[in-house]
Amino acid sequence: MQVLPLIIEKADGALWGRVAYDDNLLVDSAPTLDELRVNMKTLLQEFHDLHDIEFTYAYDLSAFFEQYAYLKVSKIAEYAGMNATLLRHYSAGSKQPSPEQVKRIEDAVHRLALELSSVQLVAA
Structure with a gap:
């Protein structure tokens, strides 16, 4: 299992998340933390073929x-x-x-x- 830090900020009425992996910065937004978590896992699967992912959270x-x-x-x-x-x-x-x-x-x-x-x- 890969554990990555997910940085969460609030802007424009949404939660924005960012994850740095392998010299790439992946960014997405969602209305809820659960949706943001799913979106970020999807990006990591699509761009880096990572499938067993957990996050630690850092919030603004x-x-x-x-x-x-x-x-x-x-x-x-x-x-x-x-x-x-x-x-x-x-x-x-x-x-x-x-x-x-x-x-x-x-x-x-x-x-x-x-x-x-x-x-x-x-x-x-």
Whole structure:
């Protein structure tokens, strides 16, 4: 099985994906992540005869907050130690974060995920 990074961005109301393979950059768009995944696998099959493909995912902030819409932007901002309004601008694509800001947000998401992974629930 071949595992490749799929970079996902949101633009013009669609999700755009790109995969670099063998000095080629394959790009396509789709309305959903599932459709984008299928499109990218099809391109890799057609151009490189790859059939057993899995992806790791890297998102821009707009695509991330669309894909994980159930996350509260204000809570992620709190974990990142930043202004929630600014993070809303980043998630809407109306402002662009610096690489350092993106790293702060990514670290906050990872901390939140780690915290949630240690939660234990009991029946009442």
